[in-house]
Amino acid sequence: MAQVLEFKLPDLGEGLTEAEIVRWLVQVGDVVAVDQPVVEVETAKAMVEVPCPYGGVVTARFGEEGTELPVGAPLITVAVGAPASGDALGPAGPAGRGGPDGPAEGSGNVLVGYGTSEAPARRRRVRPVQPASPTASAATGPAAAAEAAHAPARAATDRVPAAVPRALTDAAPDPAGAPVEAGAVGAPHTASDGPVPVISPLVRRLARENGLDLRQLTGSGPEGLILRADVENALRASAAPVGSRAARPEPDTVVTPVPGAAADGRRIPLKGVRGAVADKLSRSRREIPDATCWVDADATELMRARAAMNAAGGPKISLLALLARICTAALARFPELNSSVDTEAREIVRFDHVHLGFAAQTERGLVVPVVRDAHARDAEGLTAEFARLTEAGRAGRLTPGDLTGGTFTLNNYGVFGVDGSTPIVNHPEAAMLGVGRIVPKPWVHEGELAVRQVVQLSLTFDHRVCDGGTAGGFLRHVADCVEQPAVLLRTL
Incomplete structure (x- = not known):
């Protein structure tokens, strides 16, 4: 049976603690070999290509280009060990290097010359799920409740295409609802009592700093994922003149500017x-x-x-x-x-x-x-x-x-x-x-x-x-x- 392993941003050496994603070198659904470069990142010192220690099918990528990730944050997940016949591979340990009866699945050479020698351990972070109402629990049943309890706390940038088995991903079920205009304000998110799917932490921070409620947006990304363009469109709409009906936000939406922020000019991150x-x-x-x-x-x-x-x-x-x-x-x-x-x-x-x-x-x-x-x-x-x-x-x-x-x-x-x-x-x-x-x-x-x-x-x-x-x-x-x-x- 195939197993999904998580590859995290490795220690890049020289005291570096974070890196910015410059360019993805693989797509979701691609087959990667052991030690194949999967992403190009920029640190405070240089730009480097990061090789993945696992071989298999890429099932998810975390972070869009331009996103800063700390060392140890998830980069991609890879489905490894898909059996070609009836012989299954040995069980793999939580670090993805094989269990007591199975060999290691990765090379361990995460980034030669940058201070790493072993594949990072895989740890799944689970966000506590708010208790659902009795009516909703009765309607969904035990199976759906168990699936919701084990849903990951992070939102992947990409999802696995239909050709890849659903069991290889941690993606949540598709939200219901008809497609709407990107960045539309006033249409609450369907999962109003759960986490809002956002493409990256930077987008969430952009909304928070500008007082924008993400639950009032409907994302234009896959499965209703809220993209940066959606947030920027909503902010532009809130700042439009009153006479501009098309760009004016809905009456029940309040966008609060950052206290003390300049009314004009653009901000360039020092990174x-x-x-x-x-x-x-x-x-x-x-x-x-x-x-x-x-x-x-x-x-x-x-x-x-x-x-x-x-x-x-x-x-x-x-x-x-x-x-x-x-x-x-x-x-x-x-x-x-x-x-x-x-x-x-x-x-x-x-x-x-x-x-x-x-x-x-x-x-x-x-x-x-x-x-x-x-x-x-x-x-x-x-x-x-x-x-x-x-x-x-x-x-x-x-x-x-x-x-x-x-x-x-x-x-x-x-x-x-x-x-x-x-x-x-x-x-x-x-x-x-x-x-x-x-x-x-x-x-x-x-x-x-x-x-x-x-x-x-x-x-x-x-x-x-x-x-x-x-x-x-x-x-x-x-x-x-x-x-x-x-x-x-x-x-x-």
Whole structure:
């Protein structure tokens, strides 16, 4: 006999507690193999595909695209172990890994590299059912009452098509009633004494925050499921002018606006990468007493040196790689800036390696990929690693490991056409070097006025790890290397 197993959102590692559904990779009724990716989710670190540890038929999906789910929340249910002959499979335990007499049904490799090694245990949450009236109990009978008592407390985004046996799902019986216009107000839900079927918790919260009674809506989704569009249509109708009869809500429906909410504008949730950036920058501002110093430098010789390197053949060397090589040389001379502050222990942790982060703007927001052991790489190696991480960032393939563990950050904001900036230190690091655009400017060179390629360099640093003399010495050494690349020969 087939058994329905529930696959929950696994632990994604790096302290992540939630993820947003970006794209479903399977439909209800699809046959999936063990370890086949079933959904693409976005965390505060990266976008990843989540493989399912079970093989079988997808019977339900939980959450629409754009919904945020906590770790441990149900993702899909899968019917496994459907016998092809008279031989039935051994019983499976509650975790879906086989009972005492049967083998495991899943691989256990829920998300390789993200901290999981076993399939999650299946726990069914049952919402207490309000007692029915004696008349209704007598009419429904013991069988119907037992089915209502075991109905799940959650509403699935999708239901199993007619071809899949009803016994493989936890779906409630179809509600009665003729179809009505999406988001219609004033038609009470048929199950007035039970939970209202809503497509996601976000839709329920949207209605609650706007004082909308979901029981006054009739959903346009399958089996009367209330969709987000239904709630938004009802809210728009309540806010329409009095003269607009078609958009005006029913007289007995009252929609209360959120107290203190603005009458215009739209709200954009701080979640995913944007939310993680906001949290990190806020923490940096709260904890780090930062200061900034800057200097203009003549980058003409650096640009000539790069042109000569690329003219000699072989892989092209990027300007960012040369700046990174200068950073690692300066950090070797001023190691105070390659450190972090342990506030609980009241200690400065000084690192003997340079994991160099670099700020990169992507469609998903600002990310800071990290080049591991940048101090041990040459210009060609740095160029290749920068290119790899940049491409992965644009494609949304950066892993949490690619975005954590940095000890110093290089911020090339000159690509945006600006000369200077006072960036916020990338917590928990102690400093960040900023590089403005390189542009022709009048400059005194060898006692004469000339047009030179000039760049503004800035250093924002944690004043707890060093004083202005150290920070100024670091920045001056960087400027000297930019103006005279031969200075780097001392550290090669």
